[in-house]
Amino acid sequence: MEVSPAIERYFENLAAGLDSAMALAAAARARGLDPRTEIEIPVASDLADRVEALLGYPGIAARIRELEAEMSREEAALRIGDDFAARMFGETTTEEILDHAIRGAMALLTEGVVAAPTEGIAKVSLGKNDDGTDYLKIYYAGPIRSAGGTAQALSVLVGDYVRQALGINRYVPRPEEVERYIEEIRQYNNIMSLQYLPSEKELRTIITNCPVCIDGEPTEQQEVSGYRNLERVETNTVRGGMALVVAEGLALKAPKIVKNVKKMKMAGWDWLEEMIGGGGAAKSDDDDKGAAVKPKDKYLRDLIGGRPVFSYPMRKGGFRLRLGRSRNTGFAAAGLNPATMHILGDFLAVGTQMKIERPGKAAGIVPVDSIQGPTVKLRSGEVRRVDDAAEARRIAGQVDEILDDGEILISFGEFMENNHPLMPPCYCEEWWRLEGGPRHPASELEAIEFALDGIPLHPDYTYLWDDVAPADIALLADRISAGGRIEGGVLTLPDTPEAKAILEELLVPHRLSGDRIAIPGYLVLLACLGLTLHLDKRPAWENAPLENSLDLVMHLSGFSIRSRAGTRVGGRMGRPGKSKQREMKPPPHSLFPIGDEGGSRRSFQAACASRPRSNTDGGVIEVDVGERRCPSCGTFTYKNLCDCGAHTRPVLRCPKCNQEIGKDMCPRCSVATVCLQKVSINVRIEYAAALANLGVRESAIPLLKGVKGLISRERPVEPIEKGILRALQNLYVFKDGTVRYDMIDLPLTHFRPDEIGVPIERLRELGYTHDIYGRELVETDQVLELRHQDILVSEDCGEWLVRVAKFIDDLLVRVYGLEPFYRAEQPLDLVGHLLMGLAPHTSAGVLVRLIGFSKAGVGYGHPFFHAAKRRNCFAGDTEIVVSDGRQWVTVPIRQFVVENFDLSNPGLDRAGTFYSDPRQPFYARSIDPQGLVGVKKITSVSIHRAPAHLIRFVTGRGKVLSVTPDHAMLVWDTDYLRKIRALEVKIGDRVPVEEGGLVISDVV
Ligand SMILES: [Zn+2]
Ligand SMILES: [Zn+2]
Structure with missing residues (x-):
């Protein structure tokens, strides 16, 4: 990459900072106190690395770099299919080749950061055509949504490319299958609202011609009513992933596919071009244009009490569209005048999500004081526009009616990103300048002069x-x-209801004086109404056109006048912003199991005092923990560090024959092995010992919370010392051992030192030596360009980070016997330190540098940073994660993929899946972060842990599969869970199986 010397230094500094943190983490790990002695998380510096790390196909990174040097990414994604077909990455079966090629291409197309390549494709298999030949079936699942339409569509193309290379026949659908697709996609649209619903004709064209069978996992609760129980369609339930790929992928992105089909000279896709040309997607664009100017009320669905509607679809008084971008908008962040935020009752704060009519579904709200504020009617009858936040606060109590919400600043990119036709904005200063406006008119008179010169008013x-x-x-x-x-x-004119109402609609500022309406600025108004200064009607009235208001006033005044209303955008309150520590429920300080003895608070104190049997000592509890063995002295233990000082290793046993087996599966019993033992622990003694080790008095910790039990595969037990040190700083641990903080992401491209609470000297040290005009940084109000991986966090987060830094330093010094790393006393001390940004639904963390603090409860980062996470602001509850001394965060991806299907594993996080994300309701029905119980909207599901109890299935793929009951619950979707709930898996149900390091779905 070619960059300026300054940016090169910046990147070098980031890399050096990461290296030193990793070195420290490695030194800490080497002490053997943790389940592993090395850091598991790979550092990926480029896309190729990320793809390899995500999917774990050795050698693919190098190949991607070679291909990308020669061709476009989309071409490379197809071309790499040749390598898979040639079994260059160790594939053995045809299915594996297809599976890996499709996932590889998808990872490449989605930058290797979203979960789509791993979770969005449930499996790939072969079906049988009626003539006995094989065809390719791709099973899409809910998370395919995160890939976006283009990558979705191209994944089908990649599948076809490799299918052809392998000599597999095309899919020939049966007539009833075509009808099933049409019914099912329409039904899905009713449930979830597709971005684009193809016409029946289009659907028919796609399904009958697409050479690959687009299949899917059941994702919804509804079943289709017609075309049920088809032989080759495994479920009657609506398949969301399939619907997305067909509608938002193939239909919506047809032109993109055609481009690639041509480039790769692929056969069998000519129909797509006909579809575009002959009334397919291209025509639908025209339809869209027609539809786009109509009010859309989707954003009003699912209203929640206490979250007000600010304006109805395209209705008068609603937000007026202003196109453009400020330094804090874009990336689904829209600007409102701060006065608007106050006048609307302060429901909208910085970072609040507002559901909007268009162009997307929602926008994060940020203040932009250079656009117009609202126009209000006060109780006194006065009508005035409010552009100033202080004034808005002052008069908020006197407002009788909000006549106009003011402008909303939305960037062009939002329209492009959402595939929405560009809408006419309200007339504004910059547009006027482009039309020849020389300077902002000093007075009404000057405005009239300019207009008389032929420039629009x-x-x-x-x-x-x-x-x-x-x-x-x-x-x-x-x-x-x-x-x-x-x-x-x-x-002045007589105050009559008719006249006043019209003036209010026009937004002409006025007040009441006795029984008369008083209008201070009236020259333009009179001109536009065709009145002379003597208030006589001009002759122009005689032949005035009375069809269109704008035409009428232009005729009367002789001015050129543009629409000030432009396009109105409806809006309602969405989710409020968020800036707080991420906590599990109940929140533990320590990942130490204390069983039922800890009570509902999982308290160590309670467990220490417990006396389950009268003849035992207090504090003895029985818990399930991982079984480990010391390689040096052979002792069996649950601790990571043996008393002899050696690091222990997990012991995997077959739960059936109890043999120790070094693999995931017992070859004799075909049962998954477990790492499990029941032990008696004297918590009282262990806890006292940990306190003594740290030199902490018992009274210093009123309450230390552990976890009820461990359910990850290896059930590693965390040293109690870590929990004590967290409790001292009032920090809670997340289930993977990290501490996390949730914040709404907002974009920022420029900032001023006085906004972020950091002295100029410190900023200069961080490389901010010059402002945007190239002037030396000396004043606190100079505007600086934000570096790509620099972020601002909320002040509250700053305080929290200090506590985290203190915890980590304590841990390093008192537990690992190392030097402290942060030595931070106040938030400012952390400026320049590195953090990790994680987004929901993504699988990679992004390295960032902290450079300051925001008064708003949000996190600000460069759009590149948000793009790297591939998230829009409003939806993004970024998690800032820091090293806990055990590991630098980001989730170990491959492990993440395999184990995340296993809800019973608390050591890992499916980042956003535990979140409610309104934009992607797929995930909204989600999973209890504890992984213990369940799924939010399904009240009846409760899955009980019974690790010794295994169920044996034979699957459609001929696999014999044994799973623990909690292994069986897995997944991302309610439906899925419903089907396999409570150990009641029936024949025909889907279960996940692992293949080639990936979990795919199969039928029992
Ligand atoms: Zn030992
Ligand atoms: Zn066995």
Whole structure:
């Protein structure tokens, strides 16, 4: 990559910082106190690395780099299929080749950070055509959504490319299968609202011609009513992943596919071009244009009490679209004047999500004070526009009615990203300048002068004419002409409900003076109403066009006038912003199992005092923990570090024959092995010993919370010392041993030192030596360009980070016997340190540097940073994670993929899946972070841990599979869980199986 010397230094510093942190973490790990003695997480510096790390196909990174040097990424994603077909990465079966090629291409196309390549494709298999030939079936699952339409569509193309290379026949659908697709995709659209619903004709074209069978996992709760029990369609339940790939992938992104088909000279896709040309997707774009100008009320669905609607679809008074970007908007962040935020009752704070009518579904709200604020009617009858936050706060109590929500700043990119036709914005200063406006008019008179010169009337003097009927314009002109007076530089007219209502609709500022309406700025108004300064109607009224208001006032005034209303955008309150420590429920300090004895609070204190049997000592508990053995002295233990000082290893046993087997599966019993033993632990003694080791008095910790039990595969037990040190800092541990903080992401490209609470000297040390104009940084109000991997966190997060830093330093010094790393006393001390940004649904962390703090409860980062996480701001509860001394975070991806299907593993996180994410409701029905119970919306599901109890299945793939009951619950979707709930897996149900390091789905 070619970069400036300054940026090169910046990257070097980031890399050096990461190296030193990793070195320290490695030194800590080497002490043997943790389950592993090395850091498990791979550092990926480029896309190729990420793909290899994500999927674990050795050698693929090098190959990707070679291909990318020669061709586009999309081409490379297809071309690498040749390598898979040639079994270059160790594939053995045809299915494996297809599976890996499709996932590899998908990972490449999605930058290797989203879960789509691993979780979005449930499995790949072969079906039988009626002539006996094989065809390719790709099973898509809910998380395919995170890939976006293009990658979804291209995954089908990749499958076809490799299918052809392997000599597999195309899919020939049966007529009833085609009908099933059509019914099912429509039904899915009713449940989830597709971005684009193809017409029946389009669907028919796609299904009958697509050479690959697009199949899917059941993702919804509904079943289809017709075309059920088809021989080759395994489920009657609606398959969301399939619907997305067909509709938002193949149909919506048809032109992209055609481009690649041509480039790769692939056969069998000519129909796609016909579809685009002959009334397919291209025509639907035109349809979209027609549809786009119509009000859309989708954003009003699922209203929640206490979250107000600010404006109805395209209705008068709603937010007026202003196109453009400020330094804090874009990436699904939209700007409102801060006065608007106050006037709307302060429901909208910085970072609040607002559901919007268009172009996307929601926007994170940020303040932009250079756009127009709202126009309000006060109780006194006065109508005024409020552009100033302080004024808005002052008058908020006097507001009788909000006549206009003001402008909303949305960038062009949002329209492009959401595939929405660009809508006309309201007329504004920058547009006026482009049309020849020389300078902001100093007065009404000057505005009129400019207009007389042929430049359109300046937006500040343009009323909302197109909101008012021509008849009302005529009526207002009549009223003013008949009863108006100009006295003391103010136009007054009799206060009648009709006249006042029209002035309010036009947003003409006025007040009431006795029984008269007083309008201070009236020159433009009179001109536009076709009145002379003597309030006589001009001759232009004689032949005035009365069809269109804008035409009428242009005719009357002789000015060129643009629409000040532009496009109105409806909006309602979405989710409030968030900035707080991430906690499990109940939140533990320590990942030490204390069983039922800890009570509902999982308290060590309670467990220490417990006396289950009268003849035992207090504090003795029985818990299930991992079985480990010391390689040096042979002792069996649950601790990571043997008393002899050696690091212990997990022992895997067959639960049936109890043989120790070094593999995941007992070859004799075909049962998955477990790492498990029941031990008696004297918590009282262990806890006292840990306190003594740390030199902490018992009274210093009023309450130390552990976990009820361990359910990860190896059930590693954390040293109690770690929990004690966390409790001292009031920190809670996440189930993978990290501590986390959730914040809404907002984009930022520029900042001023005085906004982020960091002295200039420190910023200069961090490389911010010059402002955007190239001037030396000396003043706190100079504007600086934010570096790509630099972030600001909320002040509250800053305080929290200090506690985390203290905890880690304590841990390093008192547990690992190393030097402290942070030595931080206040948030400012952490400026320049590195953090890790994680986004929901993604599998990779992004390295960032902390450079300051925001008063708003949000995290600010460069759009590149957000893009690296491939998340939009509003949906993004970024998790900031720091090393806990055990490991630098980001989730070990491969392990993540395999084990995340296993809910019973608390050591890992499926980042966003535990989140409610309204934009992607797939995940919204989610999983209890504890992994113990369940699934939010399904109240009846409760899965009980019974690790010794295994069930044996034979699957459609001929696999004999044994799973623990909790292994069987797995997954991302309610439906899925419903089917396999409570150990009641029936024949025909889907169960996950592991193949080639990936978990795929199979039928029992
Ligand atoms: Zn030992
Ligand atoms: Zn066995």
